[in-house]
Amino acid sequence: MSKSISAQRWLVESILDFSLEKFLEFMAWAIENSHEKNFFVPRLQGYYRNVENFNAVFVFASQDNSIHATARFIDGKMFVEPEADKSWNVKIVFSDVNAFWKLMLSSGDGIVEAMQANETQVFGNLNYLYKFGFLLKDLIFERLGLEPFDT
Amino acid sequence: MLKFALECLDLTDDDLRSYPEVMELRDAYFRAVPEMCIERPSLITQYHRENRLLDQNTISILDKAKAYRFLLKKRKAIVKHYVAPDKYDPEFDQFEFSDRSPFAGSTTSKFKGVLLYPELFGLVMWPELHTVSKRHPNPxxxxxxxxxxxxxxVFPHWINNTVWEKARSIYYENQFHDPVTTDFPDQMKLFQNMVFFLVTKSICISHCIPSFEGILKFGLAEMVNKARKREAQETEEPNIQFHTASIEIMTGIIEYSKNLAAEASRLASVEKSSKERDRLKEISEIYNRVPESKPTTLREALTTIWICWVALNQESPNIGLSLGRLDQLLYPFYKADVDGKDDDYIINYNKKAVELLCFFWLKIGDHVPTMLDAGEKLFGGTGSNQAVTIGGVDKNENDAVNELTYIILKAASLLKLRDPNLAARYHPEKNPAEYIRKLSESNIVTGAIPAIYNDKSVIAALKAKGDKNHAWDYGIVGCVEPVCAGRTFGHNAAIIINLTSALELAMFQGKHRHTRSSQISPVISNPSSLKSFDEFWDIFKKQTSWLIDQATTLNDQLGRTHQNFYPTPILSTFFKGPSEYSKDVTRGGAEINFSGAAIIGFADVVDSLSAIKKWVFDLKTVSFSDLIKAINSDFKGWEPLQALLRNPSKTPKFGNDDDFADNIAVDLVKFLDQQFSSRTSYRGSNFRVGYWTMTFHAGIGSFIHSLPNGRGFGESFASGITPVSKVSSYLTKTLNSLSKLPAETLSSGAALNVKLLPETDISMMSRNLAATIDAFFGKNSKDKTAGLQIQFNVVTPDTLKAAKEEPAKWSDLLVRVSGYSAYFVDLHEPMQDEIIKRTEFVVSPGYSNV
Structure with a gap:
């Protein structure tokens, strides 16, 4: 991804076109570009520390098949694949794409609430999802300064 | 002397202004925002990492004990607090206050702390770390x-090592492959839907009453000597390890106490005020003495319990860990303090004892449970539900009410705190009339405390379950659950079942409208094809039984995970049984064992069954398919039917003294008792059933569809064992319905909420309320049926509405939820509305608020 596009704009675009893959790619870019001071998003620096020594596979899917992606964390790097892998540490199945965004961008933990609302099914190790929840919220609210959608 | 104590402990004669140091601390308590404390999770993680415990296939009780000793020894010794975040400051800047508590030490490093347990539930806070300070309510x-x-x-080290994850990886999906395909969702998936049941062992294992008898009688040094003798007698390695672990724990507690003594001494050495210097020196002397040695005064006894309480809280999240019969445990120390003294001394002493208990109360409430944002919507506003029990009868079933009973009641009435949750035992034929009058008066003065338990019924219920020798010595755990204090490891809150889900599975052939098309449980029969209510009742029972199977299976799996990865050496040290059997409480070491289940939605299910029986099967005026259409459309287009189903004069309701519905209620409690009694848990014991719902009835109710009793989508269920609101405007009818339920089927407790309109004449209201309780509890009646428990909210709807509108003005408005007390303004909106909508009864004949 070109660094000339602002991170905020990319994020907003990905939300507007509801692209999970683009959103995950943005996250991978943020990790990769957080080792030193970033001109566009100064607070991004140090974000990579969250995934140091973190190895895990997250699969995202939806019941209507509109969502399918794999996020792979290997040795401090994040790789995004457009299809849902068959091997994972945690697999999150959303009822639809709206459920995905609700989970990603709510202010609270979101995860338990989404399960309770029957909008999300989680297979595998829930703790990985809590970790992913922190990664997202750290990026979106703390470093990019966006407001939670439900506040 | 008791009469004398009564005279000088009038609940209405003074207020907190008579105790200015307590008042300042209480004000700080309400002003402080809870702070998440990382001391415990950091030290526990450090020990587990340095000793590679997380690489082991199991963690022994000795390893756990060493971890807790490390934690107790390394904890910062806090003698008093100075600052806390100010809830009235937009940035939660800190405010200063004077902490003059005679009790040093705290469960966290904060004035009002949130204890975190990464081994259990702590990781749910991970996504919220950046937002929890800003959330509303309850940041x-x-x-x-x-x-x-x-x-x-901290958190990364536990990602594969929480109790839930350990159980999941052992019993369910393995990592790196698709979930095993089964006909129905597995028990963990059912749990995650949150509409079927909750199983709490992934969060805590603390729902019980430890025993303080040993430590009050011997002190820790003597208990260590006893443990060493037992250790030397044992030959089997696990048994030896148990006693070595217990010694580690007791030594750690002594070390913690000595650290506090040293810190108090250090503070005294630099203190300029002579009064404060003396206070600190006194603390130092006491903490050097106890709990290592046995206490000799009331203050030393309370200090002993407090230090052990701090230790117990380091082991398992405090969800209903309860203190037992404090007035009985502490009475010998009170007696020793006042024996031979004159009246003036005793008057002054009693006042100081009230102050001491007030400080103790504030200490017990120094922490709040970990609560994630979504949890706030289900059980928001809950404290730790640490119950203290007073009153009742002694071993010979004689009156056991004493001076301390009234001193504790007075302290609780003055403070009006949600924690500890005060439970008063009352035997209508053995305890004095003045006592029930005082309990009534306290409820009127405080609006909510204490809850009152009928000794006749509760003791009979426990005896029927086999607790023959110690039923007289029951104490209340958490909300309303009676157990033999210090002897019973019941984990009464192990399972919480949403009974309306069983009804749902019966009506929709194994499906639930909340989980839409998923086939949850087996298809038994299409209810539309049934000819009689008995056939429907049979389906309902089968679906209920299936649901209970799922919940008890998951409870067992989590229980076994606790045995292997989360043994409990601290709790086992303070329990009757483990040291005799050399066995941890999680392995059945307690003298009495069972597991407990609580039922949500009881009255709504009874009324729904009643409606189905009358209209669909008996009178056949409503077809089952029409009833299904009506509830599927949330009664839109079916308003006349909804009105008919809601009308207690047309559709029989539980709580209206109507045998048609009440008989269903009786059949249902008997069936549930039989179902749970017939199942054996991982500890080799049975299950018992209780009817208390915390705030679940409102939280879970908020997303559950309409029901055949006319309840609309999202409306709260009735709380505990309380009838649905507005089914009767006569308190007598409600109490009569409740009296029909056999006490032995409610052996894990029941919460009956009764909302009363306050009256201007407190004395008259107290007398009439006491008479009402006597009648409900079957005073001088040979009839076997009588009420089990009753609790009150004495408050006007206008007050509640005002508090909802302007919460800042009503931060200490105490209400009864379902079992425990809570601050009304901390509750989530559905729960607030449920309390506002509860039926308002009038106690005194002819009295009206109009």
Whole structure:
């Protein structure tokens, strides 16, 4: 991804076109570009520390098949694949794409609430999802300064 | 002397202004925002990492004990607090206050702390670390530094090692492959839907009453000697390990106490005020003495219990860990303090004892449970539900009410705190009339405390379950659950079942409208094809039984995970049984064992069954398919039917003294008792059933569809065993219905909420309320049926509405939820509305608020 596009704009675009893959790619870019001071998003620096020594596979899917992606964390790097892998540490199945965004961008933990609302099914190790929840919220609210959608 | 104590302990004669140091601390307590404390998770993680415990296939009780000793020894010794985050400041800046408590030490490093247990439930806070300080309601303050420590240094080490994850990886899906395909969702998936049941062992194992008899009688040094003798007698390695672990724990507690003594001494050495210097020296002397040695005064006894309480809280999240019969435990120390003294001394002493108990109360409430944002919507506003029990009868079933009973009641009435949750035992034929009058008066003065338990019924219920020798010595755990204090490891809150889900599975052939098309349980029969209510009742029972199977299976799996990865040496040290059997309580070491289940939605299910029986099967005026259409459309287009189903004069309701519905209620409690009694848990014991719902009835009710009793989508269920609101405007009818339920089927407790309109003449209202309770509890009646428990909200709807509108003005408005007390303004909106809508009864004949 070109660094000339602002991170905020990319994020907003990905939300507007509801692209999970683009959103995950943005996250991978943020990790990769957080080792030193970033001109566009100064607070991004140090974000990579969250995934140091973190190895895990997250699969995202939806019941209507509109969502399918794999996020792979290997040795401090994040790789995004457009299809849902068959091997994972945690697999999150959303009822639809709206459920995905609700989970990603709510202010609270979101995860338990989404399960309770029957909008999300989680297979595998829930703790990985809590970790992913922190990664997202750290990026979106703390470093990019966006407001939670439900506040 | 008791009469004398009564005279000088009038509940209406003075207020907290008579105790200015208590008042200042109480004000600070209400002003402080809870802070997340990272001390415990950091030290526990450090020990587990340094000793590679997380690489082991199991963690022994001795390893756990060493971890807790390390924690107790390394904890910061806090003698008094100075600052706390100010809830009235937009940035939660700190405010200063004077802490003059005679009790040093605290469960966290904060004035009002949130204890975190990464081994259990702590990781749910991970996504919220940056937002929890800003959430509304009930924020937790955490600094960026502390959040970073949890994110980088604590949580990652537990990602594969929480009790839930250990159980999942052992019993369910393995990592790196698709979930095993089964006909129905597995028990963990059912749990995650949150509409079927909750199983709490992934969160805590603390729902019980430890025993303090040993430590009050011997002190820890003597208990260590006894443990060493037992250790030397044992030959089997696990048994030896148990006693070695217990010694580690007791030594750790002594070390913690000595650290506090040293810190108090250090503070005294630099203190300029002579009064404060003396206070600190006194603390230092006491903490050097107890709990190592046995206490000799009331203050030393309370200090002993407090230090052990702090230790117990380091082991398992405090969800209903309860203190037992404090007035009985502490009475010998009170007696020793006042024996031979004159009246003036005793008057002054009693006042100081009230102050001491007030400080103790504030200490017990120094922490709040970990609560995630979504949890706030289900059980928001809950404290730790630490019950204290007073009153009742002694071993010979004689009156056991004493001076301390009234001193504790007075302290609780003055403070009006949600924690501890005061439970008063009352035997209508053995306890004095003045006592029930005082309990009534306290409820009127405080609006909510204490809850009152009928000794006749509760003791009979426990005896029927086999607790023959110690039923007289029951104490209340958590909300309303009676157990033999210090002897019973019941974990009464192990399972919480949403009974309306069983009804749903019966009506929709194994499906639930909340989980839409998923086939949850087996298809038994299409209810539309049934000819009689008995056939439907049979389907309902089968679906209920299936649901209970799922919940008890998951409870067992989590229980076994606790045995292997989360043994409980601290709790086992303070329990009757483990030291005799050399066995941890999680392995059945307690003298009495069972597991408990609580039922949500009882009255709504009874009324729904009643409606189905009358209209669909008996009178056949409503077809089953029409009833299904009506509830599927949330009664839109079916308003006349909804009105008919809601009308207690047309559709029989539980709580209206109507045998048609009440008989269904009786059949249902008998069936549930039989179902749970017939199942054996991982500890080799049976299950018992209780009817208390915390705030679940409102939280879960908020997303459950309409029911055949006319309840609309999202409306709260009735709480505990309380009838649905507005089914009767006569308190007598409600109490008559409740009296029909056999006490032995409610052996894990029942919460009956009764909302009363306050009256201007407190004395008259107290007398009439006492008479009402006597009648409900079957005073001088040979009839076997009588009420089990009753609790009150004495408050006007206008007050509640005003508090909802302007919460800042009503931060200490105490209400009864379902079992425990809570601050009304901390509750989530559905729960607030449920309390506002409860039926308002009038106690005194002819009295009206109009």
């Amino acid at each position: 937790f303050v955490i600094s960026d530094d502390d959040a970073n420590k949890l994110n980088f240094e």
